[in-house]
Amino acid sequence: MPVKNKLLKSTMGDKVFYALNYIFLGLMTLIILYPIYFIIIAAISDPDAVLAGEVVLYPVRVTLSGFQKILERADVWRGYLNTIIYTVLTVVLSLIVTIPAGWALSRKTLLGKKFFMIYFIIPMFFGGGLIPFYNVMNSLHLVNNMWSVILPSILSVWNLFMTRTFFESSIPEGLVEAARIDGAGEWRIFTNLVIPLSKAILAVMALYYAVGQWNSYFNAMIFLQDENLYPLQLVLKEILIASESTTGGSGETILEQYRLANQIKYVSVIVSSAPVICLYPFVQKYFAQGVMIGSLKG
């Protein structure tokens, strides 16, 4: 009787726990999804309805004029093109730099391994800061040059260590040894044996670097002056944020500006985030894999 009682009691407690857990996660899901949902319904609603606060749960007087307006904006498309160029170059170069270096660092008999490890660890925790970085870029003649956005982004030490951990844990040493006995040189081993076995880490790294470059604005802001070189995020910054800091102006003209500007804002949020967000569910297992590879060595 007491045993049965205990079991009964615990299942009641468990039921309450599961219910509360569902409610909690459901609420969090709503909190995540609503802002995204609102941006979408606001983008396809009549701007007047949005400004009047009528658009909260569903679109009002659906229109695609916002998308039409954004199609006409040359700066957005130039920014888009620039970002695509920068992202592709960053990914290609970063893989060329990160993957072989990660493999080399994973070799136990690498000469000076300890030195190189420390060499790469120090920048993770200490840096020169913004101004010396700017001065270095300046003396390398990279200011107002598209490479100023690309070159500093082609190696993240964090990613390098992740790559190294991947190689250490998932390329069997016996396989490498066997190839060596068969007479393969270290380069052959790397290109013909290691690379084909490393699709997972290649995908993870490509995605990490790509998303990082796609979303970054700060280097572009401090190094690029020529608007023709602006990446998408910098163009978006002008569209989305610049106007919020202005306090002055007469109410009427500002309202009129906002009527037009806000619609563009909703649409540009969608247009700029769509590639990443749409791709994301398909590649999320790679992102999660990356986090887990990184956590192996903590």
Add this chain to the structure above:
Amino acid sequence: MARQNSASAAVAVPKNGNTVGGGKWRRLRKSCPWLLMLLPAVLVVFLFNYLPIYGVLIAFQDFMPGDQIIGPYTRWVGFDNFIRFFTDVQFWPLMKNTFLLCILGFIIGFPLPIIIALSLNALKGKRTAKVIQTIFTAPHFISLVVMVGMLTLFFGRYGLVNNIIAGIGGDRVSYFLEEGAFRPMYILSSNWQDFGWSAIIYIAALSNVDPGLHEAAILDGASRFQRVIHVDLPAIMPMVSVMLIMSIGGLMGVGYEKALLMQTDGNLGVSELIATYVYKQGLTGVPDQAYATAIGLFNSVINVVLLIIANTTSKKFSENSLF
């Protein structure tokens, strides 16, 4: 017996020495391709990480743009630039703003992913958990510019909140011009973006928990909630302490790119952080590079000190440490 030992040792020493000498040469030759593979990475880090560290020297100089860092005309001024910062009227507000923003962010941002991971892990349907996790992680990929843009669309003068207020007859207030709104907007939006992403690492750790532990706990009559507290939570504690050390180390280096985007004339009193001040002093207006570098150096030294303190403390109490 002893003689035999020393004899074999005597034989072994030169032989050993030989193989070490030859081994070193062989090791270099064998390492050659690897060193070449490493070279580009070494070069990139040298250019973009180590050269700036060298450039930090200008913090101790009366430096004008265009000056050589070390040359015949270098004017060393010791700690003058630092003293100037410590006596700057901005010093205490900057310290306060930076610390408060980071600590308030930490108080919510550190436990939330742990709670989310435990909660997702306790879900019965694994498929549902996967779907929810995918949804939770998605906002991580929204860029800072778009995130701040979204904030203006919700809390700006013509954002959703104000549209509703105006719709029911109230007055529009831009929360971007209100000092009191800056920290909540900053912290809540950061958490909105990243709690799912930060939870992944704990979810991974939880998936490695031995099911036997749960079975034993069930036999002992533990409820699901008790199992969360006494089985799941201890299992991720090592990960929790590593993450704790890392976030304490990064406490003062946090998120200035976003703060910069959110700054307006109205909220500058709370949104000006050490790092945004460095940017403004060093790269905008009439730049004062030496001064800005000194402030930046001060900031990164605090970070390193915090990291070391966190690491040693954790080592002492839990045997978990980064290094």
